[in-house]
Amino acid sequence: MPPKKASPTRVTKGGRLGHGPRWTAFEAWNSDRTTKEVIPGTVCKQINSFYADPRRWAKNGNPERPRKSTLPKTEDIDVSDCISNRARLAIAEPIFRADTKYCWTCFQCGRQPDDPECDFSCYDEIHSGGGSKSMNNFFRKWLEIRHTGSEERGYGIFVKSTGRYEIPAGSYLGHYIGEIAPGPSKGVGGNSNRYLYEPQVGPSWDADRPIIDAGKMGNWTRFMNSSCNPNVGECIMQIGKVRVIAFFANKTLKSGDELCIYYGDDYFKGHDMLCSCDEYEGKHDPAEVGASMNAELRQSESWAANANMAVSYEESEVESEISEEP
Numbered sequence: 001m002p003p004k005k006a007s008p009t010r011v012t013k014g015g016r017l018g019h020g021p022r023w024t025a026f027e028a029w030n031s032d033r034t035t036k037e038v039i040p041g042t043v044c045k046q047i048n049s050f051y052a053d054p055r056r057w058a059k060n061g062n063p064e065r066p067r068k069s070t071l072p073k074t075e076d077i078d079v080s081d082c083i084s085n086r087a088r089l090a091i092a093e094p095i096f097r098a099d100t101k102y103c104w105t106c107f108q109c110g111r112q113p114d115d116p117e118c119d120f121s122c123y124d125e126i127h128s129g130g131g132s133k134s135m136n137n138f139f140r141k142w143l144e145i146r147h148t149g150s151e152e153r154g155y156g157i158f159v160k161s162t163g164r165y166e167i168p169a170g171s172y173l174g175h176y177i178g179e180i181a182p183g184p185s186k187g188v189g190g191n192s193n194r195y196l197y198e199p200q201v202g203p204s205w206d207a208d209r210p211i212i213d214a215g216k217m218g219n220w221t222r223f224m225n226s227s228c229n230p231n232v233g234e235c236i237m238q239i240g241k242v243r244v245i246a247f248f249a250n251k252t253l254k255s256g257d258e259l260c261i262y263y264g265d266d267y268f269k270g271h272d273m274l275c276s277c278d279e280y281e282g283k284h285d286p287a288e289v290g291a292s293m294n295a296e297l298r299q300s301e302s303w304a305a306n307a308n309m310a311v312s313y314e315e316s317e318v319e320s321e322i323s324e325e326p
C-alpha cells in the first residue's frame, strides 16, 4: 500500500508552512530541558508571522489558516478589510497620547504606515531573523523559560542567569503572538483560556478588538507573568502594516530578573483570582495595592526611554534624505 500522504494543512513539528519560519518547539530554546519540564503537556509551538499577519484575514473576517505555498506579493494584497486598515483609523485618534507620534510610525522603518515605502517586509524582517530586532534571536540570546517556584504563577520568563546579561531600559522585547480571531470576545468571565489578549486596534474599545489567543500557539511573551510593579511595559505599535501589542523594558533588566507585565484589574476580576507576585506579601488583590497605577508609572518611564528611539528614527530619516541629494 502506498504511504499515506500528509494532509497539506496538517502542521507537523519542525515542518514548514508556506515560506514562513520553521515552527520550533519551545524545547529547542531550552536545550538542557525536556519539553515536559518546560511546558507540561505542551502543544504550544513557536509561531511568528502567520497568525498576527493581516494577510491571514479573509474577506469574511475570519482568520485564514496558512495554506498557500507562497504569500501574495505586497502589491496584490487588498488591505481594505484587514487589521491594518483599522489601525489606520486609530492613527487619526491615538489610543494612548497625542504626543507619542512614534507609536503610529513603523517600528522597523520609521515611516507612517500609509507611506507606500513602508510595506509588509518591515514586519517580515523583524520575524525572519534577518532584522536586528528579530524576536527569535532576541529570545534565544537573552531569555529563558523556567518555573518560578510558585504553584500559582507556574512558568515564567527570565533574563538568562548563565552569565551577566543586561537589557537596557526602553528596549523593545517582542510582541504578543497567537491565533487571531475577530473580536471582541464576550468578556473574560467564564472563559478558562488565560492566554487571550484583546488589544484595541481602532477607535472603539467596544468594536475594534481582535482576540489574540496564545493558548495553543504563540511565542515566549505568552509566558510573561503578572506583577503589581511590572518591569515590562506594553504599547500598541505599528510594524509595517501590522498593528501589534509590543513589550518594552521599563527598566534595566538583569540576569535572573523575571520579566513581568501587569495583566490589568479586569483580568484578575474576570478570572476570579488573586495575585501571587513577589511585590506584596501573600496573595493580594492587585486593584487594592494600586497595581495599575504602578504599571502606569513604570510605563511612563519606559515611554521616556522610547521617546529617544523615536528621535533616532526621525534623525536617520533626515540623514538618508540628505545623502540622496546630488
Ligand SMILES: C[S@@+](CC[C@H](N)C(=O)[O-])C[C@H]1O[C@@H](n2cnc3c(N)ncnc32)[C@H](O)[C@@H]1O
Residues within 6 Å of the ligand: 152, 153, 154, 155, 156, 194, 195, 222, 223, 224, 225, 226, 227, 274, 275, 276, 277
Ligand atoms: C499568560 S499565563 C502566564 C504563563 C504561565 N505562568 C504558564 O506557566 O504558562 C497567565 C497565567 O499565569 C498565572 N499567573 C501569572 N501571573 C500571576 C500572578 N501574579 N499571580 C498568580 N498567578 C499568576 C495565572 O494562572 C495566569 O492565568
